[in-house]
Amino acid sequence: MNRQSRIDHPQSGIHTTVWILGDQLSHRWPEWLAHAGLGPTNTRLLFIESAAKIRSRPWHKHKLVLVLSAMRHFAQAMRDLGWPVDYRKAATFEAGLRAHIAAHAPARVVVMQPNTWQGRAFVKQLSRAGGHPVAEFLLLDSRFFLAKPEDLGASRSPLMETFYRRMRRRTGYLMDGDQPVGGKWNFDDENRRPPPRAWRASGSPLPIPNLPAFAPDPITREVIAEVAQVASAWGALDGFALPVTREDALKFCADFITHRLPNFGPYEDAMVSGQPVLFHSMLSPLLNIGLLERDELCAMAEQAYREGRAPLNSVEGFIRQLIGWREFVYACYWREMPRLREMNALNATRPLPKFYWDAQTEMACLRACVQGVWERGYTHHIQRLMVLCNFALLAGVSPQEVNEWFFATYVDAYDWVVTPNVVGMGMYGDGGIVGTKPYAASANYIHKMSTYCAGCRYDPKQRLGERACPFNALYWDFVARNADILSANPRAGMPVMALRKMKADEVAALRAQAKHFLDSLA
Ligand SMILES: Cc1cc2nc3c(=O)[nH]c(=O)nc-3n(C[C@H](O)[C@H](O)[C@H](O)COP(=O)(O)OP(=O)(O)OC[C@H]3O[C@@H](n4cnc5c(N)ncnc54)[C@H](O)[C@@H]3O)c2cc1C
Ligand code: SF4
Incomplete structure (x- = not known):
């Protein structure tokens, strides 16, 4: 498999397939592909829903609805932009890819590096499996993360705080020159408050804003009906109200910045019965499938601070989660896989309680x-x-x-x-x-x-x-x-x-x- 950023395409017509995975639903694809010389006149986008993957674990039903509906909406949005799209439901990813190749005979298939170890191993194995009548299988570098394993330094036990400061300097978020805004890197001493006494009294009204809900549209309703038939899935199916398009994801995010970010820091560690989200963002499901970007969230949070709409302890805490913890665990993952999955330093062997x-x-x-x-x-x-x-x-x-x-x-x-x-x-x-x-x-x-x-x-x-x-x-x-x-x-x-x-x-x-x-x- 080759890795390159610019793709040569001497023929006319559509000769390249770009296979977009379900956690890569970024609005930046047109821009990324343009850098590689690819556009709607020479490239077809491929999406595959694999029945085997859908049934491979007792996935939460909301997760299946989120990913499948977001994929279908994203494919439609790309069609609306003029991209030829082949959207396939197949028994397995491999079967879907083979059927696509049989139908469209692309000269090459391009995939962006999957974010997971298993994903990369799978793509590597597919490209080597042979039997694909494609001349080339190309891999684009992943655009979804900031950090690399090298950013952890040499220690076996890297310190998140050191890593985080490195990322602050690299991105420039909340920096005044090379110094942190407010004179401190970390405002944790102002955070971690327990729920106030008044919130503990039963029946007392809580000053906690409701999450915006997005009523399922016809595409999402169709997915919900399909997921209802997946016997292996777990969890409630009703009540699904997450955004599944970029437009709605941005609204969800704007609501967080306005209504919950100001109290995010102080009550970050508090747990309140009946309030699962409290002042958290609940943005991880959207970030992790590419509908939202780390950098735009950090920029919106910083702007809220600079305009006096959110205090520094909340904004710094939120940015630390995104460019600190999120990037840190990604870098640790890539440094330690595949052995990380099997590690058991305390020799703990009890089965998970029912x-x-x-x-x-x-x-x-x-x-x-x-x-x-x-x-x-x-x-x-x-x-x-x-x-x-x-x-x-x-x-x-x-x-x-x-x-x-x-x-x-x-x-x-x-x-x-x-x-x-x-x-x-x-x-x-x-x-x-x-x-x-x-x-x-x-x-x-x-x-x-x-x-x-x-x-x-x-x-x-x-x-x-x-x-x-x-x-x-x-x-x-x-x-x-x-x-x-x-x-x-x-x-x-x-x-x-x-x-x-x-x-x-x-x-x-x-x-x-x-x-x-x-x-x-x-
Ligand atoms: C046992 C355990 C399991 C977890 N499993 C997941 C998981 O499957 N998927 C997942 O995205 N996060 C996971 N996390 C990290 C973190 O708990 C969630 O990212 C966070 O709770 C998501 O909710 P939120 O969007 O409201 O986060 P917020 O509190 O609003 O934080 C903002 C963002 O920071 C990022 N973030 C914060 N902490 C972490 C972290 N430790 N690792 C990675 N990103 C972080 C997330 O993208 C999150 O959306 C796990 C943490 C623990 C301790
Ligand atoms: S089981 Fe949980 S809720 Fe019950 S007393 Fe212990 S800590 Fe509190």
């Missing part, structure tokens, strides 16, 4: 989060990290099983982002590459940062007994089980010291309580 699929648990925080995932394939970052992953980490669930669950059930999940976040950050399977220490916490964290405990049958303050919150005994059991690994990490050793100061019979009682609870899990 309640991750059916929400049948008395733990109110986990029930609310799983129900949220069922309803819309989304929870915000802290629910993913400090509730869903934290529980699995403490319980010793296999990182690979947790990764499979997140991959299938979230609308924004793609291997490049889900695997470093789950196997690395959430489950510490990588032994400290993506995160510097395990994100393990007892009930105290959830009690402080959420409103869940008020409606729970367990008591977050009790460690032993029938009403004791399971997170507490599980936490100390986790620390005892992994004491050697934790004490070797300067950032994770404190809980081990605390455990060693406890009386032996107290530790034994906590571990017995944890065992009893774990034995009861289906």
Whole structure:
């Protein structure tokens, strides 16, 4: 397979096929292809829906609707711009490609590098498989990310903060010359507030804006009817209201900048019952399929700050997620794959508890989060990290099983982002590459940062007994089980010291309580 930026095309007529993948739906394709000398008079665009891919995992129904509807809308938008389009539904991607080649006999097929390791391996294998009557199979460099593995530096455990400052300098966002706007790189000390007391009182009106909803149009309704027939899919099908076109995605984004960005920073880590999105953007599903771009979101956020419409702590926090964390996990992914997927530094082997699929648990925080995932394939970052992953980490669930669950059930999940976040950050399977220490916490964290405990049958303050919150005994059991690994990490050793100061019979009682609870899990 060749990689090149300019494509020679001596013949007249349509001789080149550009195969656009479902997570590459960028409005910039015409511009990118023009650089390669390709346009509507010599190029046909190919889109393939693979039935095998659709049925390959228990994908969330909203994810299937989002990707398929966005692909169909995007293909139509390209037709409207005058591009010849071949839109195929096939048993597999390979079958779709072969059928396209048989029908149109292109001299070459061009693909932009897929964002995932499996995607690249698949395209490589396709191009080598032989039997394709195409002279060339060309690969364009991916345009979707800013960072490369080299940007992580030489350390096995790169620091996100160092990487982030590098990206700030590279992009110029929130910079005054070579100094950060406001004199600081990071305003986290003004963020991470718990939900205010007033929000905890039941029935009190919350100052949280509603998300804009986009009623399904005929194309989306057709996709919804098809997805209803996919027996392997999981999650609710009703209530789908995400944008599926660039135009609506921009409206969704503008709504975030106006109504939620101002409070994004302070309540970034807060979790409130019945408020799955809170002041987060919910832009990841749209960013990850290319409908929106990182740079335009950063520019809009910075403009809101410069015009006095959003405070610096919120805007800096949001930009840090985009050019910091998002790019950082992408770079880690490409540096560590393919072994990253299989890493299991804590030797955790427990199967994923059944309640991750059916929400049948008395733990109110986990029930609310799983129900949220069922309803819309989304929870915000802290629910993913400090509730869903934290529980699995403490319980010793296999990182690979947790990764499979997140991959299938979230609308924004793609291997490049889900695997470093789950196997690395959430489950510490990588032994400290993506995160510097395990994100393990007892009930105290959830009690402080959420409103869940008020409606729970367990008591977050009790460690032993029938009403004791399971997170507490599980936490100390986790620390005892992994004491050697934790004490070797300067950032994770404190809980081990605390455990060693406890009386032996107290530790034994906590571990017995944890065992009893774990034995009861289906
Ligand atoms: C266990 C776990 C699983 C995750 N799985 C995914 C996933 O499948 N897909 C996904 O896009 N993100 C994933 N994340 C990262 C993050 O939780 C989501 O990007 C974020 O919650 C998406 O919601 P939002 O758009 O409202 O984000 P906001 O809080 O509004 O943040 C803005 C944007 O920053 C980016 N971002 C923030 N943190 C991260 C991060 N750690 N990694 C990558 N991008 C980040 C996202 O693009 C997000 O849209 C995961 C995190 C954890 C801990
Ligand atoms: S008491 Fe424990 S299980 Fe219940 S909501 Fe709080 S942290 Fe979750």
